[in-house]
Amino acid sequence: MATVSPTPLLKDELDIVIPTIRNLDFLEMWRPFFQPYHLIIVQDGDPTKTIKVPEGFDYELYNRNDINRILGPKASCISFKDSACRCFGYMVSKKKYIYTIDDDCFVAKDPSGKDINALEQHIQNLLSPSTPFFFNTLYDPYRSGADFVRGYPFSLREGVPTAVSHGLWLNIPDYDAPTQLVKPLERNTRYVDAIMTIPKGTLFPMCGMNLAFNRELIGPAMYFGLMGDGQPIGRYDDMWAGWCTKVICDHLGWGVKTGLPYIWHSKASNPFVNLKKEYKGIYWQEELIPFFQSVALPKDCTTVQKCYIEISKQVKAKLGKVDDYFNKLADAMVTWIEAWDELNPSGDISAKIPNGASK
Ligand SMILES: O=c1ccn([C@@H]2O[C@H](COP(=O)(O)OP(=O)(O)O[C@H]3OC[C@H](O)[C@H](O)[C@H]3O)[C@@H](O)[C@H]2O)c(=O)[nH]1
Numbered sequence: 001m002a003t004v005s006p007t008p009l010l011k012d013e014l015d016i017v018i019p020t021i022r023n024l025d026f027l028e029m030w031r032p033f034f035q036p037y038h039l040i041i042v043q044d045g046d047p048t049k050t051i052k053v054p055e056g057f058d059y060e061l062y063n064r065n066d067i068n069r070i071l072g073p074k075a076s077c078i079s080f081k082d083s084a085c086r087c088f089g090y091m092v093s094k095k096k097y098i099y100t101i102d103d104d105c106f107v108a109k110d111p112s113g114k115d116i117n118a119l120e121q122h123i124q125n126l127l128s129p130s131t132p133f134f135f136n137t138l139y140d141p142y143r144s145g146a147d148f149v150r151g152y153p154f155s156l157r158e159g160v161p162t163a164v165s166h167g168l169w170l171n172i173p174d175y176d177a178p179t180q181l182v183k184p185l186e187r188n189t190r191y192v193d194a195i196m197t198i199p200k201g202t203l204f205p206m207c208g209m210n211l212a213f214n215r216e217l218i219g220p221a222m223y224f225g226l227m228g229d230g231q232p233i234g235r236y237d238d239m240w241a242g243w244c245t246k247v248i249c250d251h252l253g254w255g256v257k258t259g260l261p262y263i264w265h266s267k268a269s270n271p272f273v274n275l276k277k278e279y280k281g282i283y284w285q286e287e288l289i290p291f292f293q294s295v296a297l298p299k300d301c302t303t304v305q306k307c308y309i310e311i312s313k314q315v316k317a318k319l320g321k322v323d324d325y326f327n328k329l330a331d332a333m334v335t336w337i338e339a340w341d342e343l344n345p346s347g348d349i350s351a352k353i354p355n356g357a358s359k
């Protein structure tokens with residue numbers, strides 16, 4: 001009797017978004033896990049360069065000319081010459097879920113030496129609930145071999161929908177430039193077998209290297225802000241998206257998880273180049289974090305789009321004085337939502353705010 005391999009989870013409901021200025025040879029290593037899925041490749045930099053996609057993958061590829069053709073003047077909100085361009089892939093996707101990965105991230109091995117199917121783990125993270133309102137000390141209670149510990153309120157054990165699954169990295173950790181400069185040889189060899197919900201009210205540094213999310217829930221908040229060419233800052237695209245996303249998830253009562261799965265991050269980008277990109281962000285973030293911690297979203301913000309527009313207003317009002325860049329970014333946030341709604345006319349996902357979420 002021929003064994004039928006099971007249909008990969010969410011095969012027709014998930015797109016894999018890859019930003020690239022390089023080649024896509026890394027896909028060979030991911031082929032067993034990625035081949036059944038549709039890829040959206042966002043080619044950054046010179047659009048006349050041909051990016052070769054390995055045989056056998058189902059994909060669509062967009063370069064800067066495509067972005068300009070599709071969005072017209074609204075293309076101004078999509079970064080150029082920065083991995084932030086990947087968010088264009090989120091916008092043009094028609095699927096319920098997104099997984100985004102960098103082209104220098106490879107299949108890692110777990111402590112038993114088994115290849116880690118990072119995509120499968122992200123899918124499990126997204127399909128199981130989160131617990132943002134009360135911390136479970138035995139980590140993810142929905143994993144096999146774990147549960148809620150004594151004292152965990154039964155009224156909260158149903159959990160809430162998971163909007164984001166934030167994976168980690170073995171080998172080259174996602175350090176900022178100063179840390180990279182001080183610790184050039186540091187490699188992450190610690191495999192921590194844990195998945196945690198980031199508690200409500202707590203922000204976190206979201207890395208776009210190994211990230212999955214429920215696009216129908218939180219997609220409009222996943223704008224990887226204005227970076228790269230012509231901008232005073234870089235490498236804060238995913239951070240900006242993570243802060244906006246977490247504030248909105250807290251307000252709408254959705255969860256954000258971090259931990260497994262790991263990927264193997266192979267390339268350390270140049271710390272001196274990174275320092276030039278990051279340095280303004282390193283001191284601006286000392287004002288940005290208190291700003292996001294103080295963002296109050298009104299009760300009538302019942303959709304991600306409404307929340308996002310409200311945040312953009314507060315960015316302009318409160319961060320415009322930090323630097324004029326934030327006035328530009330606030331405008332770009334509005335353009336992003338306009339473009340999103342133009343390409344995704346099905347409208348917003350109205351959220352029923354569950355008990356325990358925003359008062
Ligand atoms: O101008 C660019 C530069 C890079 N890319 C693509 O983005 C991916 C990340 O690039 P790279 O691996 O060189 O940078 P890292 O420093 O390792 O990236 C991390 O930190 C910065 C960002 O937050 C990024 O998301 C993190 O992963 C890779 O696929 C490049 O091909 C680009 O599109 N345009």
Ligand SMILES: [Mn+2]
Nearest residue numbers: 102104267269
């Ligand atoms: Mn990298």
